[in-house]
Amino acid sequence: DTAVSQTPKYLVTQMGNDKSIKCEQNLGHDTMYWYKQDSKKFLKIMFSYNNKELIINETVPNRFSPKSPDKAHLNLHINSLELGDSAVYFCASSQTGDNSPLHFGNGTRLTVT
Amino acid sequence: AQKVTQAQTEISVVEKEDVTLDCVYETRDTTYYLFWYKQPPSGELVFLIRRNSFDEQNEISGRYSWNFQKSTSSFNFTITASQVVDSAVYFCAPLRDMIYNQGGKLIFGQGTELSVKP
Numbered sequence: 001d002t003a004v005s006q007t008p009k010y011l012v013t014q015m016g017n018d019k020s021i022k023c024e025q026n027l028g029h030d031t032m033y034w035y036k037q038d039s040k041k042f043l044k045i046m047f048s049y050n051n052k053e054l055i056i057n058e059t060v061p062n063r064f065s066p067k068s069p070d071k072a073h074l075n076l077h078i079n080s081l082e083l084g085d086s087a088v089y090f091c092a093s094s095q096t097g098d099n100s101p102l103h104f105g106n107g108t109r110l111t112v113t
Numbered sequence: 114a115q116k117v118t119q120a121q122t123e124i125s126v127v128e129k130e131d132v133t134l135d136c137v138y139e140t141r142d143t144t145y146y147l148f149w150y151k152q153p154p155s156g157e158l159v160f161l162i163r164r165n166s167f168d169e170q171n172e173i174s175g176r177y178s179w180n181f182q183k184s185t186s187s188f189n190f191t192i193t194a195s196q197v198v199d200s201a202v203y204f205c206a207p208l209r210d211m212i213y214n215q216g217g218k219l220i221f222g223q224g225t226e227l228s229v230k231p
Binding site: 033040041042043044045048056058088090092099100101102103104106107 | 219
């Protein structure tokens with residue numbers, strides 16, 4: 001099926017650990033995003049990549065490092081996890097140039113204990 | 114500041130009632146796009162509709178309809194004859210900060226949680 005897929009779906013870890021979330025899209029889109037949804041359902045953009053180039057970085061702590069090896073992948077690595085990082089992280093993709101809608105993955109629920 | 118406001122945090126209706134979700138936005142752009150997304154209890158984000166600021170014609174898709182009024186900066190969403198399956202959080206989102214040929218970002222409203230009771 002064509003989609004945006006992210007893994008893992010759930011991630012439980014302890015403070016101070018380093019973790020990664022992977023995202024892949026097979027929609028042929030050239031722009032990918034990471035969004036964070038907090039406990040109040042507020043969705044906020046973190047990063048955006050276009051053709052592997054970072055174009056949006058929304059004042060996210062340096063502990064968060066996105067990596068885009070190619071147009072179809074955008075991974076998120078988080079160092080030294082903190083309690084406040086607990087949230088649902090959504091990957092998304094879109095085709096640029098025609099203001100196409102963002103297609104979201106199913107989210108990764110990160111719990112830091 | 115450019116932003117979007119969904120003043121209704123929670124709405125509860127009984128099945129078959131009509132319900133309207135309000136969305137008011139601010140923008141300095143003359144051309145822009147507006148989106149609505151649905152997030153059911155299962156958690157995924159589902160795209161519902163995109164509107165261009167040049168097109169103020171109302172749109173209807175089955176039980177869903179959207180009323181876009183540029184003069185009042187509003188893009189309201191109405192569900193007719195609501196059903197339990199419509200229970201979800203609904204987000205309004207204008208597209209902003211377009212970078213030519215590199216995309217932009219969706220700025221989401223706070224969301225309106227709709228509960229449809231049988």
